[in-house]
Amino acid sequence: MSSHNSNYSKILILASGICFVFLLDFFFFKFGFWLLPNESAWASDYFYNFLHExxxxxxxxxxxxxxxxxGSSVAHYSLSKKELAxxxxxxxxxxxxxxxxxxxGMAPLDSYLLRKKIADLNPDLIVYPVNFVDWRLYRAYVLDPKSGKNExxxxDKLVRDAFDWRDAPQSRFLFPWETVSxxxxxxxxxxxxEFLAASLFGAYRYKGIYWKTLGSLWEHRFGRNSSYREYSGVQIPERxxxxxxTTKSFSFxxxxxxAHKGFYVQIVEEILKGGKIKLEFRNSxxxxxxxxxxxxxxxxxxxxPRFLEGEGSFDSSLGLVKVELSNTWTPxxxxxxxxxxxxxxLGVRLQQTFGEEVPRQRMQFDREERIEDLRYLGMSGPEYEExxxxxxxADPKLRPGTQYLRVLGEAKKRISTESFRPVLHFHYMKELLQYLRERKVPVLLINNPENPISLSWYENSNWYKDHLDYLRTxxxxxxxxxxxxxxxRSTxxxxxxxxxxxxxxxxxxxxAQAVLKFVE
Structure with missing residues (x-):
């Protein structure tokens, strides 16, 4: 009898321990972690921002x-929630x-695996802009550089590649159970x-997210905010x-x-080639x-502190501080x-949360104008193409980071010689649309605008025409x-x-005009 009780106690202790681990994991990683404020910009952590949103x-x-x-970054760079509404x-x-x-990188296969969660949000209309990049057709040429063809x-080879965490880590963060099932x-x-473990344990599933997020929250409160991927401070007039x-001249x-705590700017050695750099601050x-x-x-x-006499006058130039740099540098x-x-x-680099004593929250899908957006204004067609x-x-051997864009460009040219085949992501786009249609959720699928330079590489091919017919069907x-x-236009x-x-x-x-007919 005592032996039986002893075994029962061991089983009870083991079961209690397992339950405690699951409860602890749930409390910290599937519940508590998501109560923290989201202060991440769009590119700071794509998957954390997606889950939080x-x-x-x-x-x-x-x-x-x-x-x-x-959709993917194609959607993010094409549409503004506030402006559309x-x-x-x-x-x-x-x-x-x-x-x-x-x-x-949100591909149609990803959307398909998230289909139930998408439908659970009860949308009355889904707007889904797509482009060549979303179909990930270049992977056939990466997997078999010499003779690979999408046709x-x-x-199965493409499926296994689609869930390679090195190239597509979203499967672990966003839909591990859907993937394995x-x-x-x-x-x-x-x-x-691996996918089962990610489904069961938030600590394993989100291990690539929570340390980065916690580090960012700590930095925003106690650090210089100097190590970051995307600026999320105030919008300054010059961008x-x-x-x-910044540029040579900027204002804020x-x-x-x-005046009390100060702020940080980065000086690079290139801007000091002509000697010391001088920053002159003045107001009206x-x-x-x-x-x-x-x-x-x-x-x-x-x-x-004298600059603060106009502080708070945000509706005019009164109080605006203008900064002039003595030098600039060219990347x-x-x-x-x-x-x-x-x-x-360029001039100096502002700390990530410049102008914000309290970091902004939930701005991950609020796009703001940047200097990169102004670069091509006024350029002629030939100037832009150059x-x-x-x-x-230029200089491909020195730039491994742009290899993806070069491979993508080459894929557009290679696909123009092939026959269209609705491989992988095309197939799962069809399945996604069918699933949503059965639940009476209309989807407006848009073959989004493409740069005329790259569009010319394959626009007149049979493949391109047939792929449009497939999407329309x-x-x-x-x-x-x-x-x-x-x-x-290209610019x-x-x-x-x-x-x-x-x-x-x-x-x-x-x-907006395209969706009006759906709005009740």
Missing amino acids: YKSIEDKKKEKFRILLL SEIFRLSGKETDVEMLSYA TISE EFWNILGIEKDS VTSRGW FPKKYM SGVFQSLEFSSPGWKKILLD YEAGPEHKDWIRDK YFNFRIF ISGGDNFFLDWKDEL DFWDYHHFTYQAMTKMNSKY
């Missing part, structure tokens, strides 16, 4: 016609709730085990680059903390402050650490499919398919 929409009471903007109201007088779910490659017989035991670099409205009231730096690094600046002429194939003349080729194709006809491939693009901010604004009215 999904949970926010899920918790939001639906009171208006809900439009869900869905505003334009729909201007055109129709109808209020709408416009939401966005997007991350870089002959094994579907759908493709367990293709992935193999090792992959199946900054996405990495926070002063805040009290700038005659207040003047001059600082000099002779060494590179992040420098703390305490703003002269293309820089050393290895700061080398980039751009010809902009810069386009320089940005993407699976969408349900012209009422649910739009071909806008040639709606914009409206950063690369092959990402709009400049001005192009996004220009296209906003067209997107």
Whole structure:
């Protein structure tokens, strides 16, 4: 009897321990972690932003016609939630709730695996802009550089490649259970085990997210905010680059903390080649402050308190502090650490949360104009094409980071010689649309505008024409499919398919008019 009780006690202790581990994991990683504020910019952590946004929409009471903007970075760079809702109201007088779910590289297979979660948000309309990049057709040529073809490659091979965490980590973060339940017989035991572990344990599933997020929250409160991927401070009149670099002259409205705690700017060694750099601060009231730096690094600046006399006057130039730098630097002429194939003349780098004593929250899908968006304004067609080729194709051996764009460009040319075959992502786009159609959720599929330079490489091929016919068919006809491939000029693009901010604004009215017929 005592032996039986002893065994029972051991089993009870073991079961209690297992339950405790699951409860602890749930509390910290599946519940508590998501109560933290989201202060990440769009490119800081795509998957954390996606998950956080999904949970926010899920918790939001639906009171208006809900439009869900869905897709990859193509969607993010093409559409603005606020501007679209505003334009729909201007055109129709109808209020709408416009939401966005997007991350870089979100392929149709991903959307298919998320189909139930998407439908659970109860959208009245889904707007899904797509482009060549979304079909990931270049993978056939990467997997078999010499003879690979999308018309002959094994579907199973593409499936296994689609869930390679090195190239597509989203499968672990966003839909591990959906992946293993759908493709367990293709992935193999090792992959199946990894996806099952990610499904069961938040600590394993989100291990690539929570340390980065916690580090960012700590840095925003106690650090210099100097190590970051995307700027998320205040918008200054002259704009900054996405990495926070200013031009030779820039301005800002002063805040009290700038005089008491100070703020940081980065000086690079390239800007010191002509000697010391001088920063001159002045306002319209005659207040003047001059600082000099002779060494590179992040420098703390305490703003002269006299500048604060106009602080709070955000509706005019009163109080605006103007900064003039004595030197500039050009990334293309820089050393290895700061080398980039751009010809902009830049100044200093602002800390990530510049101008914000309390970091902004939930701005991950609020796109703002950057210097990169202004780069091509006023360029002629030939000038842009020269810069386009320089940005993407110059010095390939020195630029492994742009290999993806070169491979993508080559894929457009190779696909033009093939016959169309609805491989992998085309197939799962069809399945996704069918699933949503059965649940009476209309989807407006848009073949989004493409840079005329890259479009010319394959637009007239049979493959391109047949792929449009396929998309039109699976969408349900012209009422649910739009071909806008040639709606914009080359100067409206950063690369092959990402709009400049001005192009996004220009296209906003067209997107709004397209969805009006669905708005009740």
